[in-house]
Amino acid sequence: MSFFELIHEDKNTGARAGIMHTDHGDILTPVFMPVGTQATVKTLDQTDLYNLDSSIILANNYHLHLRPGEDLIDSVGGLHKFMNWNRPILTDSGGFQVFSLGLQKEQKGQQGKLVKIDEDGVNFRSHLDGSSHRFTPESAIVCQRKIGADIIMAFDECTPDNADYKYTKEAMERTHRWASRCLQEHKKDVNHHGYKQFLFGIIQGAKHEDLRKESAQYISNLDFDGIALGGESIGYNMEATENILRWVMPIIPQNKPRYSMGVGLDPADLLKAVSGGIDMFDCVAPTRLARHGMLFVSTKEDSKRRLNIKNSVFSKDLSAVSKECSCLTCKNYSRAYLHHLFAAQEVSGLRLASIHNTHFMLDLMRQARKAILEDKFSEFIKNF
Secondary structure (H helix, E strand, C coil): CCCEEEEEECCCCCCEEEEEEECCEEEEECEEECECCCCCCCCCCHHHHHHCCCCCEEEEHHHHHHCCCHHHHHHCCCHHHHHCCCCCEEEECCHHHHHHCCCCCCCCCCCCCCEEECCCCEEEECCCCCCEEEECHHHHHHHHHHHCCCEEECCCCCCCCCCCHHHHHHHHHHHHHHHHHHHHHHCCCCCCCCCCCEEEEEECCCCCHHHHHHHHHHHHHCCCCEEEECCCCCCCCHHHHHHHHHHHCCCCCCCCCEEEECCCCCHHHHHHHHHCCCCEEECCHHHHHHHCCEEEEEEEECCEEEEECCCHHHCCCCCCCCCCCCCHHHHHCCHHHHHHHHHCCCHHHHHHHHHHHHHHHHHHHHHHHHHHHCCCHHHHHHHC
């Protein structure tokens, strides 16, 4: 059985429905992956995630390397056992975090004080305590191997949007050389914990059409199990993201899953990316927004599809956050109660809000998949 099965393509858009097969379970696509950066989705526990029927969660190589360390996780048999989660996990390689948390860009395309890039890898300092660390393509793979996620990512250089063309091209070419090295290291041991790990390559090139196409061609020609779109634009600038999707989708193979990293600030962003042919998404925004009282709803309130439960207008509103929602929060608690929890700074308010936003994103993808299978995705987007 192949890792990815393409089940159906919508007749009117680029949207696709598929299945990824892993040893920890199948993943129906399109899929939103809740972000559990440090082996936990903030404010939620694994029982919450099972109740939400999340088929996969995301953790981060950079953060887990810094604490508790990959060797400890390896010693207990991998991250699934360490965090008591027996469904699929994806780990980001840490490339984005090295270049975003480890430095502040001082000028276009220049390295900052806390990161030093060379051909072999990257020296960086921990954002926690300033301690020195180094990632190479090989060590990033070894670290993820020990952590034991089902899907792991190649180590790449994530260039900012304001990097000049020359630097962006150099970083992209370095990412390509690192991608080949990641593959070589990965193939040495693909079943470290007794189950298979799958490796994705990452397309870079910032906002430059020719570089994105060149990168898509290079990464697609390598023996990766899946293809991801990376870079600062992806997810944070949806206009640029949609342009990049149009550039690279004709190049990326149909028989591999496509992952757009960091998409999900607005639920509508997921539908735009699905329409462009993307299968997988992750974003910290749903739970981060929830912790600030911003809750997703099906209809637009003000200029966005969310409400701020901390606003006084909700203090006596006994309706559910969203009447169309079937999550635990909406079935059992009112807007007034959640407003009270946030006003009283009760931790349970953060959890209930996070349950709602996470459910909203997961359920949106379940509905999108159904619409794709029925060739009604265009209608689904219009109604949304």
